[in-house]
Amino acid sequence: MSEEASPVSAPPSAPVSAPPVAAISVENLSHRYGNFPVLSGVSFDVQPGEIFGFIGPNGAGKTTTIRIMATLLEPTAGRVLIDGIDVALEPERVRRIVGYMPDHAGVYERITIREYLEFFADAYDLRDGKVVDAALELTELSKLDDRLVASLSKGMKQRLQIARILLHDPKVLVLDEPASDLDPRARIEVRDLLLELSELGKTIFLSSHILTELSDVCTSVGILERGRLVIAGPIAEIAERLERERAGEAAPGAEPAAAGGSSSYLTPGGAVVPPQARRRLKLRVLGPAESVVPLLQGGGGVLDVQTAPGGLLTVLYAGDDRFVADVVRYLVQQGVGVVGVEPERNELERIFLEVTRGELG
Ligand SMILES: Nc1ncnc2c1ncn2[C@@H]1O[C@H](COP(=O)(O)OP(=O)(O)OP(=O)(O)O)[C@@H](O)[C@H]1O
Numbered sequence: 001m002s003e004e005a006s007p008v009s010a011p012p013s014a015p016v017s018a019p020p021v022a023a024i025s026v027e028n029l030s031h032r033y034g035n036f037p038v039l040s041g042v043s044f045d046v047q048p049g050e051i052f053g054f055i056g057p058n059g060a061g062k063t064t065t066i067r068i069m070a071t072l073l074e075p076t077a078g079r080v081l082i083d084g085i086d087v088a089l090e091p092e093r094v095r096r097i098v099g100y101m102p103d104h105a106g107v108y109e110r111i112t113i114r115e116y117l118e119f120f121a122d123a124y125d126l127r128d129g130k131v132v133d134a135a136l137e138l139t140e141l142s143k144l145d146d147r148l149v150a151s152l153s154k155g156m157k158q159r160l161q162i163a164r165i166l167l168h169d170p171k172v173l174v175l176d177e178p179a180s181d182l183d184p185r186a187r188i189e190v191r192d193l194l195l196e197l198s199e200l201g202k203t204i205f206l207s208s209h210i211l212t213e214l215s216d217v218c219t220s221v222g223i224l225e226r227g228r229l230v231i232a233g234p235i236a237e238i239a240e241r242l243e244r245e246r247a248g249e250a251a252p253g254a255e256p257a258a259a260g261g262s263s264s265y266l267t268p269g270g271a272v273v274p275p276q277a278r279r280r281l282k283l284r285v286l287g288p289a290e291s292v293v294p295l296l297q298g299g300g301g302v303l304d305v306q307t308a309p310g311g312l313l314t315v316l317y318a319g320d321d322r323f324v325a326d327v328v329r330y331l332v333q334q335g336v337g338v339v340g341v342e343p344e345r346n347e348l349e350r351i352f353l354e355v356t357r358g359e360l361g
């Protein structure tokens with residue numbers, strides 16, 4: 001038998017290995033409850049190892065999407081593949097590789113942490129006794145294993161939920177609003193746990209309507225508004241794309257009206273800086289901040305400088321990260337003791353404001 005029997009023979013230069021399979025692939029997904037459309041043509045991919053934040057306001061369709069991923073709901077149209085497996089066609093196989101945590105999940109209260117996890121390990125038919133210990137250890141609940149679930153704080157209960165979905169060692173974690181009811185400390189703990197799980201190679205998909213909850217943890221985001229995907233991809237890539245679009249907008253010959261209203265700024269060269277191109281940089285210097293203002297004012301890209309006690313300066317500027325590096329270098333060369341530099345931290349917030357139409361809270 002000749003190998004040439006294949007109807008499609010690859011060209012000799014074609015790569016031997018197949019393209020990597022997305023951990024989650026959402027393809028043209030639509031859903032309606034009765035006649036009420038909730039999702040319309042949503043498509044995005046989550047690559048293996050990513051922490052993907054699914055952002056959208058109440059009612060945007062996040063939970064609906066997640067329930068489809070978790071095999072609990074069949075889509076009206078389109079499909080979702082997890083690790084290449086169609087959730088509607090092979091739900092059993094998908095459940096083995098997905099750990100799903102619903103929003104506002106309850107826990108059984110009158111048993112201990114260990115009993116709770118043993119119960120689920122039995123329910124999943126996991127016979128290896130070590131799975132409970134491994135999940136306890138990962139979620140740092142080992143020392144509390146004989147505590148009654150009822151006595152746990154909300155944060156610990158959330159960790160217990162995460163321990164539960166780790167029992168069968170899933171590749172992909174799907175978490176619906178994992179930090180929505182938690183206080184700041186518990187949020188930080190959940191965030192750190194997610195980062196740790198990501199380092200172990202898990203792909204993590206989580207939803208939230210709180211941006212700051214996602215900004216320090218996600219590598220990629222998808223923004224959903226009224227059942228439609230506004231944008232999706234790695235945060236750095238989206239930021240770069242928007243940066244390029246902004247640069248296009250600010251190009252010579254751009255309509256000055258684009259800046260809009262009385263709040264417009266002009267660069268020293270007279271170009272209008274649109275509001276979305278303005279960024280903020282916080283600096284802390286040794287000595288009075290006022291003495292630094294003359295060094296900054298009039299510099300290319302500097303739009304405004306404000307001072308505050310304690311050597312604090314806020315610089316409003318038009319530029320990218322190179323601007324920040326240049327300002328710091330220049331100030332140090334001028335003998336200023338720069339002790340703190342905080343570029344506008346929240347890239348995600350900026351992306352969000354640019355791509356949404358203000359329907360999000
Ligand atoms: N079982 C259902 N039957 C009918 N309509 C539903 C059902 N579940 C959700 N909806 C509606 O579908 C829309 C999307 O709901 P979904 O729960 O997916 O949004 P969400 O983004 O998760 O919102 P939240 O931030 O409030 O959790 C909402 O308008 C909601 O009222």
Ligand SMILES: [Mg+2]
Nearest residue numbers: 062063064103
């Ligand atoms: Mg929801």
